Amino acid sequence: MTYAIQPLNPPTLPASTGSYTHGTLVTGARRAVFVSGQVPWDRDEPVPPDFADQCRLTWRNVLAVLAEADMGVRNLASVRIFLADRAYRTINGNIREEVLGDHRPAITIVIATIYAEDWLLEIEAVAVD
Template sequence: MEISALDPATLPDATGNYTHGTLVAGARRTVFVSGQVPWVRQGTVPADFDSQCRLTWHNLLTVLAEADMGVRNLAKVTTYLSDRVYREANGRIRNEILGDHRPALTIIITDIYSEEWLLEIEAIAME
């Protein structure tokens, strides 16, 4: 399987370590990861955004690991933030997690299901 970035020269550069589109060729399996949130099995939620963001990514990657997949398999990531103030921290942590991997990416500022959650992340991964 090959995941390739689609960044047409006629569009503005995609900033923030993402690509305008993702072409997946030769995929055998697809995983749709439901929105992951910043809580542990016992139901506790960290108070600060950085901890919530790292925990949410941990939970998402744990789902991928269950399918023997990881960051390199991500084709599309959608992040829901509860407030614009978290944009920079979200981008910084996402870039740490993804490294040089650039999936298609959408960020939406919206209400989140639980008031204590500051973000939710869903994804599509392929192999």
């Protein structure tokens, strides 16, 4: 079965900028993976102090969950990113674009208090195939 993730960018909304689309329409999917909030935690190493390193580690954890289901970046339909401070917006956007390439899922970014004080972000996602 073939699936498709179609970007939804209504002409009445401002143009989306960066690596996201206003919405996604998924057709023909047979499986969905709901990725719990992943954080900058590694079982063998301490939490990196630098936001960029935490962001890359968190994305690595998201991709590891997807890989368990034989999925990857192209399967992402929706991503929600929680940042501990809006000062991380630019770095977050740059790393997100590195990870996603030209793939544009629906994305929400929330400024929030993160569960552990040394975590600077958390990422949850939905993927389909």
